[in-house]
Amino acid sequence: MLPTFRIIALLEGLSYILLLFIATPVKYLLDDPQYVKILGMPHGVLFMVYIVVxxxxxxxxxxxxKTLFVVLIASVIPFGTFYVDKKYLKPTNA
Known part of the structure; x- marks a missing residue:
């Protein structure tokens, strides 16, 4: 299950970064909500799956x-899931 969780963490982190740093500025600066609509649902699903897994x-x-708390909080911090992967999920730490 660990390899699956690592993939989920990577995808969740990537979707969050795209949503936060690309889609949201495009929505408000260029008045184009299309990217938020496209990325919002997949990010929400990945976020929920990340928490449950x-x-x-x-x-x-x-x-x-404490470790579980850090892993859960990392899902709402930009680049947090990448930190979790490096610190807690690498095969050398498993």
């Missing part, structure tokens, strides 16, 4: 509550 995988990896 993180909770399930935390028991398998025996994470402390």
């Amino acid at each position: 993180a909770v399930f995988i935390s028991t398998a990896m025996k994470w402390s509550n």
Whole structure:
């Protein structure tokens, strides 16, 4: 399940960055909400899947509550999921 979670974390982080730094500025600066509409739903689904899988995988990896909290909070911080991947999900740490 760890490789799947790493892919979900990568996609969730990428969708968040695209939504935050590309789609939202285009929406407000160029008055074109199309990109937010395109990226919004996939990002929302990936976000929810990330949260659910993180909770399930935390028991398998025996994470402390603090580690789980960091992994969950990382989903709302830009580039946070990339930090989680490097710090907690790399195969050398698993």
